[in-house]
Amino acid sequence: MSDGGDHGGGFVPRRFVIGQFANADALLDGTRKVREAGNKSLDTHTPYPLHGLEDALGLGRPKIPTLVLLGAIAGACIAYAMIYYMNVVDFPINVANRPAHSPPTNLPITFELAVLLGGSSAFFGFFTLAGLPKPYHPVFEADFFARASIDGLFLSVEVPAGGDVDKVAADVRGAGAVEVQTVTESER
Amino acid sequence: MAAPHPVITSPDPLDPRPLIEGKQTDQTINDSLLEHVWRGAGKGWWALFGVALSALGLLVIAITYTLYKGIGSWGNNIPVGWAFGIINFVWWIGIGHAGTLISAILLLLQQKWRTSINRFAEAMTLFAVICALLFPLLHTGRPWFAAYWLMPYPSVQGIWPQFKSPLTWDVFAVSTYFTISLLFWFLGLVPDLAALRDSSKSRAKRFAYGIFALGWRGSGRHWAEYKWAYVLLAGLSTPLVLSVHTIVSFDFATSVIPGWHTTIFPPYFVAGAVFSGFAMVATWMIPAREFLGLKHVVTARHIEMMCKVMLATGMIVTYGYVMEHFIAWYSGDPYEFAQFFLVRQRGPMSGVYWLMIFCNCIVPQLFWTKRGRTNLAVVWMASILINVGMWCERFNIIVTSLHRDFLPSKWENYGPTWVDISLFIGTIGLFSTLFLLFLKFVPAVALTEVKELRHELEHAEHGAGEEKHA
Numbered sequence: 138m139s140d141g142g143d144h145g146g147g148f149v150p151r152r153f154v155i156g157q158f159a160n161a162d163a164l165l166d167g168t169r170k171v172r173e174a175g176n177k178s179l180d181t182h183t184p185y186p187l188h189g190l191e192d193a194l195g196l197g198r199p200k201i202p203t204l205v206l207l208g209a210i211a212g213a214c215i216a217y218a219m220i221y222y223m224n225v226v227d228f229p230i231n232v233a234n235r236p237a238h239s240p241p242t243n244l245p246i247t248f249e250l251a252v253l254l255g256g257s258s259a260f261f262g263f264f265t266l267a268g269l270p271k272p273y274h275p276v277f278e279a280d281f282f283a284r285a286s287i288d289g290l291f292l293s294v295e296v297p298a299g300g301d302v303d304k305v306a307a308d309v310r311g312a313g314a315v316e317v318q319t320v321t322e323s324e325r
Numbered sequence: 326m327a328a329p330h331p332v333i334t335s336p337d338p339l340d341p342r343p344l345i346e347g348k349q350t351d352q353t354i355n356d357s358l359l360e361h362v363w364r365g366a367g368k369g370w371w372a373l374f375g376v377a378l379s380a381l382g383l384l385v386i387a388i389t390y391t392l393y394k395g396i397g398s399w400g401n402n403i404p405v406g407w408a409f410g411i412i413n414f415v416w417w418i419g420i421g422h423a424g425t426l427i428s429a430i431l432l433l434l435q436q437k438w439r440t441s442i443n444r445f446a447e448a449m450t451l452f453a454v455i456c457a458l459l460f461p462l463l464h465t466g467r468p469w470f471a472a473y474w475l476m477p478y479p480s481v482q483g484i485w486p487q488f489k490s491p492l493t494w495d496v497f498a499v500s501t502y503f504t505i506s507l508l509f510w511f512l513g514l515v516p517d518l519a520a521l522r523d524s525s526k527s528r529a530k531r532f533a534y535g536i537f538a539l540g541w542r543g544s545g546r547h548w549a550e551y552k553w554a555y556v557l558l559a560g561l562s563t564p565l566v567l568s569v570h571t572i573v574s575f576d577f578a579t580s581v582i583p584g585w586h587t588t589i590f591p592p593y594f595v596a597g598a599v600f601s602g603f604a605m606v607a608t609w610m611i612p613a614r615e616f617l618g619l620k621h622v623v624t625a626r627h628i629e630m631m632c633k634v635m636l637a638t639g640m641i642v643t644y645g646y647v648m649e650h651f652i653a654w655y656s657g658d659p660y661e662f663a664q665f666f667l668v669r670q671r672g673p674m675s676g677v678y679w680l681m682i683f684c685n686c687i688v689p690q691l692f693w694t695k696r697g698r699t700n701l702a703v704v705w706m707a708s709i710l711i712n713v714g715m716w717c718e719r720f721n722i723i724v725t726s727l728h729r730d731f732l733p734s735k736w737e738n739y740g741p742t743w744v745d746i747s748l749f750i751g752t753i754g755l756f757s758t759l760f761l762l763f764l765k766f767v768p769a770v771a772l773t774e775v776k777e778l779r780h781e782l783e784h785a786e787h788g789a790g791e792e793k794h795a
């Protein structure tokens with residue numbers, strides 16, 4: 138999900154074509170058409186998730202479930218190892234001759250840390266994958282884009298360096314966009 | 326892998342009343358749900374805020390006094406070694422549980438009505454857990470030392486927590502619960518903060534909400550992962566919420582005090598937690614939907630659903646009481662029998678017992694009838710009584726059990742001091758202050774999810790219409 142914003146020394150502004158669509162079906166349909174016309178780096182911008190967006194954008198398997206599973210396993214292992222080390226190896230406390238290593242009493246904390254690390258991986262994993270926080274993005278330059286979080290449905294296409302903006306804009310318009318704007322990244 | 330959000334295909338045929346009233350578009354939902362954030366604070370808000378802030382002041386005084394004088398200023402003393410501190414801790418944690426139940430469990434069960442009240446209830450969870458956490462910390466007497474008494478911290482003393490103690494489990498359970506609830510709440514809030522940013526009229530507000538919105542741009546690539554992160558956090562929160570009150574109940578159930586030593590505690594604590602939590606949501610939601618203009622998304626159907634949950638969990642709690650008494654009799658243990666049939670019912674604190682029975686077992690019976698569930702004044706009063714009842718339940722379990730244990734020579738009565746009472750009222754003030762600030766600065770209803778629900782409902786209606794035509 139990287140935005141490919143490696144500019145090196147000289148600033149080369151990225152260019153985007155943004156199209157607004159009238160309704161969800163038009164957006165999904167339009168996204169598919171624009172992608173099939175050979176455009177890369179497509180993204181949609183909607184106030185809520187739409188059913189079928191993944192297919193329209195041609196996205197692969199989501200990565201979050203794997204991350205969460207790994208986080209939860211790591212949490213459980215860390216917790217159990219920590220309890221074992223502290224209460225068995227480093228400082229065993231003999232209470233009424235009960236065994237130093239008692240698996241049932243270790244379960245609650247093992248579970249809690251699995252949830253803690255699994256949940257944290259979902260949260261921090263998402264923001265890392267999404268590249269957020271990122272207060273500035275070229276798509277915000279479009280003056281109609283504020284509607285993306287309110288009721289607007291948008292498709293944005295990043296025009297590759299040396300690519301033809303007008304051709305991409307024509308593709309987006311041809312796919313059913315009701316309004317199309319082109320924006321250029323500003324240097325800051 | 327299929328998307329985690331299923332599309333509903335038709336409205337509930339058994340209950341034709343709508344979840345969203347009137348003809349709404351994304352724009353009207355956006356405007357009506359954000360209206361209460363944009364409009365200036367009214368007289369009512371300031372009046373409530375003043376009261377809440379005064380109570381918060383009382384909390385500051387009581388905490389300062391506790392830290393200065395030590396916990397000897399509290400009323401608990403042997404044999405009643407645990408009293409207000411733990412009662413309030415369990416009570417607040419329980420109130421928090423409704424938030425997680427609504428946001429996580431009802432999400433997994435695909436209960437569409439949760440959408441209008443989840444943000445509200447999740448905020449309640451966070452603030453209730455903050456209030457709850459104060460009590461065990463203060464009960465250590467020196468909270469600044471508590472870090473390495475409670476957490477496994479490599480100190481020069483080379484000593485570690487005793488991991489076989491439910492009190493240590495509690496530390497991990499409650500801190501995990503707070504962290505995960507906060508992450509879940511914030512993750513759900515980010516798209517709404519973006520909507521706030523983009524609806525802002527002034528530059529300053531746009532900037533302030535923009536910082537918290539983290540540059541959210543509704544990207545489809547983000548949504549694809551976001552949906553999974555959200556549903557998995559819900560999936561993790563579900564066993565978490567059950568484990569938290571289970572572990573809290575272990576603090577009692579693993580000991581030998583008559584009235585504590587029982588295996589029914591974990592499920593009965595969890596049901597009681599949900600019971601009191603829903604009551605607290607109703608207590609705040611009934612006035613809030615009126616004053617914040619949320620009646621089109623929090624409809625009579627939502628209130629009725631909450632009443633049904635209160636009735637069901639109230640009946641589970643009642644069953645718990647019955648079983649406690651039955652086992653006390655059936656076990657043949659004279660101490661258990663005396664605790665349940667003599668001390669609680671006829672002892673010096675029997676008033677609290679009978680108040681508990683009235684509030685928790687009798688009051689929810691009002692919700693069997695539709696009239697009881699739809700009369701807002703009745704529901705509101707009942708919700709307050711239920712929280713009184715649940716506080717009494719914890720008082721009964723903790724103080725009543727402790728003040729009459731095995732040795733009559735140890736028996737002693739208990740009374741709270743002004744510090745105990747001020748701490749309790751003070752946390753209500755802290756909770757209310759935080760909640761009023763939340764209602765002022767953040768949309769009380771999960772905007773994005775209501776829009777999504779509206780879209781799904783419209784889609785379902787549209788789809789059904791097309792099928793009829795064909």
